Amino acid sequence: MKHSAAIILIVNSFCVFSQIPHEITYFVGCFVNGTTEIQFEFDGELMLYIDFQREEVVYTVPTFIDPDPGQVLVGLSILRDAFDNKGWCSTLTHVAKVEEKYPPEERDPPESMIFSAREVEPGVENSLICFVNDFYPPSIKVSWTKNGRPVSEGVSLSQYLPNNDQTFRQFSTLTFTPSEGDIYSCTVEHSALDTPKTRIWEAEFIKTDQSLGPDIFCGVGLGLGLLGVATGTFFIVKGCNAQ
Incomplete structure (x- = not known):
């Protein structure tokens, strides 16, 4: 309590x-x-x-x-x-x-994490969620940046939600459209923190090099062709030795 x-x-x-x-x-x-x-x-x-x-x-x-x-x-x-x-x-x-005669107010510093709501695809609208948990008293400030610049558009903040141990949790959501190399941050300020706590998220996409396809097929074809030449040469040499 x-x-x-x-x-x-x-x-x-x-x-x-x-x-x-x-x-x-x-x-x-x-x-x-x-x-x-x-x-x-x-x-x-x-x-x-x-x-x-x-x-x-x-x-x-x-x-x-x-x-x-x-x-x-x-x-x-x-x-x-x-x-x-x-x-x-x-x-x-x-x-x-x-x-x-209550003692000075007891405080619990928040823990935070940042993640995307869905799988990230370039140019497809998504949401970043900053989840702040286990803090007390129920008063925090959450701010966002994109590439080091403050962002306020598309930001929403949920109501404080109670945990079973009488600490609180809260969500802040940022709607965004991801682009390669964009860096986002979520910063939490709370009376139990000596300094604000910041979490970083960077847009990364898995690339598939389509140009490798033709190269692979070309390499396989060339390999099979060389194998055929080598096999033909082997039988010619063997036939000459048999004479």
Whole structure:
């Protein structure tokens, strides 16, 4: 358990009346650094979270899912309750810090890796994924570069996702079209890191030299021709010796 946060989980689980039962779980995370995380999970998958800065509910699942999560939660005052709970979190964590005398905030530095979403082909649009994991507290900055220059177009960032050990993980995705020799980097900044951590990815393609085909066939033909000449000479010499 992290000593730097009082994490309160409010779990409301129920089944939606349909042919297949579903479970919706409501999480409230209260952190002594002032951060509040509120999200819904639908059958174990993140369905929505609250963006307090924009004051809106952000759905993270496609609208065509049956049943539509937006319809399932119709009538619930999600945003208003989220701000009520945020205020409650501030009060709770303030009291906890005073009464329990929490030590300085414990921090876990992130691990990161970068990889392509699909097999890389020149000129074919693809995605680079920067996966950041095992960090705490849940606040990081992810930035991209292409050939040493900052890139912001085509970049997206997922919501923080909790791990079982109360650390967090997050994905940043860059949509790109690979070209030979292009070098991309993903840099992660976090309070537990002394310096930013950067991962490098270079576009490389497996080349097949088509020009070798004719050369190989030509070489094989020439070899067979020489073999025929040598065989003919052998029989001529042998016949002369027999006389």
